[in-house]
Amino acid sequence: MNQIKKLLIIGFVWPEPNSSAAGGRMMQLISIFKQNGFEITFASAAQDSDFMVDLSEFGVIKKSIELNSSSFDDFVLELNPDVVLFDRFMIEEQFGWRVVEKCPNAIRILDTEDLHCLRTARQKAFKENRTFEIQDLLSEEVAKREIASILRCDLSLIISDFEMNILKNVFRINEDLLFYLPFLVDEMKEEELSNLPSFNERKNFVFIGNFLHEPNWNTVQHLKEAIWPSIKKDFPEAVLEVYGAYPSQKVLQLHQPKNGFYIMGRAEDANEIVKKSRVVLAPIRFGAGLKGKLLEAMQCGTPSITTSIGSEAMHEDLSWNGFIEDNPAEFAKKAIALYQDENLWKQSQKNGIRIINQCYQKKDYSDKLISLTNSLLADSKSHRLHNFMGNLLQHHAYKSTMYMSKWIEEKNK
Template identity: 80%
Template sequence: MNHTKKLLIIGFVWPEPNSSAAGGRMMQLISIFATNGFEITFASPALDSDFMVDLKAFGVEKRTIELNNSSFDDFIMALNPDVVLFDRFMIEEQFGWRVSENCPKAIRLLDTEDLHCLRTARQKAFKENRTFEVHDLLSEEVAKREIASILRCDLSFIISEFEMDLLKDTFKIDSNLLHYLPFLVDKMSEENLQELPSFEERKNFVFIGNFLHEPNWNTVQYLKETIWGEIKKQFPEAILQVYGAYPSQKVLQLHQPKSGFFIMGRAEDANEIVKNARIVLAPIRFGAGLKGKLLEAMQCGTPSATTTIGSEAMHGNLPWNGFITDDIQEFAKHAVTLYQNENLWKQAQKNGIAIVNECYQKNKYSDELIKTINSLLNDFENHRLHNFMGSLLEHHTLKSTKYMAKWIEAKNKN
């Protein structure tokens, strides 16, 4: 008789799918494992939030755990999971050694979300007003930690093909340790467009994004200080509504109804807002991974205007559902044209559906994922034998991280 496979997810935070793309992705992963018969426990050292999802409603057991506390060892030994999924490398650093010590046979997976080292290095280059070069990553402190974490795990989920290539070419990581897993959504058809608000029924430009995420805050500043003025020159009646979770006082101060610039705060239902907007503006200047807001725009039949970074690795060789440019004047000009030209707008909508169906098919990617995990479960010893750098790092990390954690725990008791 087959036993039910157990998955433990250790979350950096509790999932908030309405606040961020990361929360949405985590719920996609939970759904794949649940559909494939895994019994899921989600544990996190984070505090509860008002906007976290009700995990019990998805059949997932919720457990609060503590950092630097051996109570986790008792918890994981009692649970004895077959698979452990770390949500971001910082969580693997904290709990990876405890998992490998207490449940050495458990498959260790890492969901990178996006490459933090890439986002950090690009942000640094942007702040220093220079062009980002791939070799910047090699001196990045975060890269050393993140790559070590990827090497210690049996498999890491990589959300972007650009990042897959970067890991293989720049960091020379064996492709057996990496698994390409973009956002996963249902197939769409042109009939779906009939159910969405039409060109005439929609109005306004919209930007949507969690303000705790630095690239989003930077984008809103860029819109306010540079791009919006250019758009208003060509289209004086234009209105931009900026939505996002966790707006700070700095964000709220940008609210300026006179110039058509509205800070709206948290979106009750992001989908509804994007569906009723005519254009999504996302002039993102640094970042990594895939942009959930731009995929959501495609699903809502809403064309978008973005930058090279915004669209990176998102559309294969297919035409964008709107336009991509890094030039300020071009951006403003195209945004206004797309807003006013119904034929162009409808073509952009169709491009979005083609991208959703070609690049983000849930069935295709979820089947491949489960197949890969099952083969790891059947042959993890051989897989680990061929990951010498990983076992070498694990050996040394186990020692250093373990004693650091034990020292902190002892200190906390005193």
């Protein structure tokens, strides 16, 4: 009889699939491992939130843990997981050495979410009013930490093929340590569009994004200052509804109903809101990874306009479900055209379905992930032997992080 395999996920936060794409991504990973018979424990040092998912409903054990505390050592030793999945590199830095010390045979997987060093370097270039260059990554402080974390793990899940290319060609990371895993959704048929609200049943432009994420706040500022005035001038009846979890005071201050610019706050059901909207606006100026809001728009049959950064790595060579435009004046013109032209709108909807079916099929990736995990479980020794740089980093980081953590723990007593 096959022994049930145990997966420990160490979360940066508790999953909030209705608040962010990262929360949705985590639930997709939980679903894949659950369907393949893994017993899952989700541990986090984060505070509980009002919007976190009830993990017990998904058959997942919830465990609160502490940072810089040997209580984690006792917990992980007793659990003795076969696989440990770190949610973002900062979590691997915190807990990786403890996992190695107490459960050396456990397979260590890193879910990067997106490349933090890419997002940080782009944001820096944007704020310094210069063009981002790939070589900026090589001097980025966070890159040294993030790449070290990827090298220390047995496998890292990479959400964007653009980021896969950076890791392989700029940082020279061995392909055996990387697995391309985009967002995963079910196939969608064109006929399903008839079940969604029609062109005439929809109204308003919409933007949705978690405001704890700096690129989203910047996008809303850009909409308000550079794009919305042009849309409003040529299309006076236009209304934009901006939704997002955790809006700060500076976000709420942009609320201007007389100008058709509404800050709506948290979306109770983002899906329903996007389905009732006619066009998604997402003029994203910096960031990394894939944009969950744009994939969600496609699933809701809602065309979108975004930038080259927004659409990066999202559609292979397929036509976008709307427009990709970096120039604010052109962005505004195309937004109005997409909103008013029913034929263009319907064609954009169909483009979205093609993108979903070619780029994000669950069946194309989930079996490969499980198969790769099982082959690592069967022969981790050989895999690790060939990852000399990872072993070297493990050796040094293990010592430095361990002593720093033990020092903090003593200090906290």
